[in-house]
Amino acid sequence: MGKRHLIIVFLLLYVAFSMRLVGAQEPVQAYPLRIVVSTTSDWTRLTLFNVSFIRLNYSVVSGVNASQLRCSIFFNAISISKGKQDASNVTIVIDALAQVEDRNLSLLIEKGDLGETVLKIYGVEDGELRLGEVLTNSGSVQGDPRNPRRFNLTGVFRGFKAVETSIPGRKIVEPVLLAFYYPWYGNPQGGSGVWSHWEGVGYREIGSSTHYPLFGPYDSQDENLIRVHIRLAKAFGVDGFVCSWWGIDSFEDIALRKIVRVANEENFNVTIYYESVRDISKEQIVNELSYVLRRYSGAPSFLKINGSPIIFIYSVSAYDRDPSFWGSVMEEVWFETGINATFIADTFDTSYLRVFDGLHTYNPIWVEDFNSTYVGEAKSVRLFGKIWVATVSPGYDDRKIRVPGSYVDRRDGAYYEETWRGALASDPDMILICTWNEWHEGSEIKPSREYGFRYLGLTGGFAEFFKETEIEASPNPLxxxxxxxxxxxxxxxxxxxxxxxxxxxxxxxxxxxxxxxxxxxxxxxxxxxxxxxxxxxxxxxxxxxxxxxxxxxxxxxxxxxxxxxxxxxxxxxxxxxxxAASHGDQSFKMIFIVFLILGFISILLLFLRKRFPAK
Missing domain, CATH: 2.60.40.1250 (Thiol:disulfide interchange protein DsbD, N-terminal domain)
Structure with a gap:
């Protein structure tokens, strides 16, 4: 890393450090609100700008039996969806604490072509409700299926009274840096004996990989490969891997057995990323999570908080699985295993905090402003007394495996730094790197031919700041x-x-x-x-x-x-x-040449004797 680049990084770290101290130590002013949302559209989304919920509870008071009903509450947004063309009324009531900025307070209401969406905002003072505003979006906007309508909220809060509250700090005392890890690569010449996830393999290009690994088309079941991955991760401040996991006795499960064994020897943390985007029953989910806890959570390397094993679950809302579904799953897993596990959900929908122990997002490329998004979500999660996990990423490019695919430019490390700044500003309990080695989507920080060790180097610098420690350099090989x-x-x-x-x-x-x-x-x-x-x-x-x-x-x-x-x-x-054959040939050639020279000398001497006979 060049001197100029180091200076930029340290300046960014200083900014993030300053923000972190302020956010952790000062109380905040917030407005107690009651918000009532009613809609007869088949979907609606309300997005707040410069207003964020830092604490909330909600309930569905009307339309609870609407077809395919889904309500999601984020730190700055409310979403309601129903079955297509369902015009029945759904009303939800939200009691919240809202933090507002002093500028450009606004609301965007989007909805389907059906019906209308009505928002009522009440201030709460001494237990009494005071209506501040009624906002309605009805009809449709030609040429725009979102039918957006924007409202100015600046005057709404002037009549409300703010209260002082404080945001709790980290739930985990020692910050933890983890990386999403994919143990699904196989090579017939490696430990698995089969091709898996590598396609179109050549020395200069791999058809299914955005970049080319410095380690070549490796095998995830090779214990030497696992060991060097772990040692590299530790050398740059990473504390553990969150391993993609696809079921009992799957390719990834077989690899996980070896990963856990090596991690035990290397004093490294491991857990799973439960891949829930599968059409599987609740019973299978319970069986699989119970299996993981029984088989792996007793290992010294399995990631734990205060003795409780941690499991991350991907895309918790897939297949319309709501908080009550997952709450039931967790109860049954505890009944099956007797293990009090900590489950962290992949969502920013704070309604899932009713049952989950924390929130994260897998891939943050959808985030437009990392500072405001992460800081806002962190406040909401912390006021529930839960774990906040921020995600960082170097970039994204899945155009080799999807059409048209998505692309987020790495910008020579600038995008990675941007995600780190936002993560650090939110003072997270843990930071997740997306990813260590997702080669299909080009989000890896693991060394590649294209980038070398650049992204591990950036990771090490930020890790030192996040964990307030200095990473010792590793000795050189010879x-x-x-x-x-x-x-x-x-x-x-x-x-x-x-x-x-x-x-x-x-x-x-x-x-x-x-x-x-x-x-x-x-x-x-x-x-x-x-x-x-x-x-x-x-x-x-x-x-x-x-x-x-x-x-x-x-x-x-x-x-x-x-x-x-x-x-x-x-x-x-x-x-x-x-x-050896070459050496033999060389010796034969040398002997042959010597004989030729000796023969030539003999003939020359004979000629000279005849030409000049002795007297």
Whole structure:
């Protein structure tokens, strides 16, 4: 990282630090409100600008039996949806504390083409309600299916009385930095023995991957690969992985068994990201969550808060699963296991805080203003006494796997810094990185050919600030390359005599012919007809690896070996090695040349004797 870039990062950290201190220590002024929303449209959404709910409770007082009814309450928005063309009335009552800014207070009401949406805002003073405003959006706007109507709220709050309240700080004393981790990659030459999630694999490009991993098309069930992932994560301040999990005995579950085992040895945290976007029954969800808790939560590495194992659940609202559904699931899981787990939901809908222990969002690319969104959501979550988890991301690009796909430019690290600033400003209990290795969607921070260790470097800087600690640099590896020959085979011996680990070791061998059979237990890829690359995920200090190369050619083999320290420093070795056959040929040629020279000298001497006979 250049000096100029470091200065920018530290300035951003200073700004975030200042905001964090103010938000954590000062009380806030808030308005007690009662808000009544009635709609006869099949959907409506009300969005507040510069007004945010920091505490709320709501109830449906009319239309509770409307078809496919869904009510969602966010820190600055209210959403109601019903079955298509359902014109029945739904009314919800919200009791809230609202924090307002001194400028541009407004409300946007959107709805379907049916019916109308009416909002009534009451101030609450000494237990008495005082009507402040009635706002209505009826009819439709030609050419715009959202039928938007905007209202100015500046005058509404002037007649209301604010009260002083305080926002609780972190629920978790020691901040935690986690990364979403995908253990679903397989390679027939690796631990799983099958292709999984890698498609169109070549040395220069992988068809299903936005960027190219420095580790090559690796296998998630390779324990060496898991170990180096964990050590790299720790080297840059990451405390644990939230592992995508798709069911009992799935590919990801088999990988998780190995991840937990290695994490136990490496003093690293692991939990699951329960993938709920599947058409599965409530019974299956209960069985799967119970299985995870029984099988894994007792491991030293399984992520816990005060002894309670933590599980993150993706997209909790999928398949119309409302808070009561998940509340019932959690009750049954506790009954099945007797384990008091902590469940954190992927949603900003605060109505789920009735049953969940905290909120997060998986992918934050939908967020327009990270500071205001995260700070607002954090206040709402904290006033429920729950855990607030902010998500950061380096960017996004899924255009290789989806059409047309979505793209968020990394902007040379600026987008990542922007998400970190917003996260830090909200003083979260935990920060989630989206992602460590989601190669399909181009959101990885793991080293790639395109970006090297750049995003791990940025992560380390922010991690030091977030956790108020200094990360020690890892010692450097020192690799040497030796070649011995046996018949026509070359045995490469790669030795790390340094005090640090070598990561993402790649060995490129030039040749004219190489046996088609597997020549080692390493993943390898042909580069072209005359060279092959071998991938070694981890070479620990004082460890060596041998590669046997049965070449049929008698030419010299050029070896180019590249490796990295856990700090991201790159090293390259280039060496020429001759096969045994090649050495034999060279010796024969030398002997032949010597005989030719001796023969020539003999003929020359004979000629001279005849030409100039002795007297």
């Amino acid at each position: 690799i040497s390359l030796e070649g011995t020959t046996v018949d026509s085979n070359i045995l490469l011996n790669i030795i790390n005599s340094g005090s640090g680990d070598a990561a993402a070791v790649s060995v490129i061998v030039s040749h004219e012919e190489i046996a088609v059979k597997q020549v080692s237990n390493l993943i390898r890829l042909p580069i072209n007809e005359s060279s092959t690359c071998f991938f070694i995920p981890l070479l620990e200090s004082e460890q060596d690896v041998s590669i046997s190369l049965p070449f049929g050619s008698n030419e010299a083999k050029v070896i180019v070996l590249t490796y990295f320290s856990l700090n991201g420093d790159a090293f390259t070795i280039r060496k020429e090695i001759f096969s």
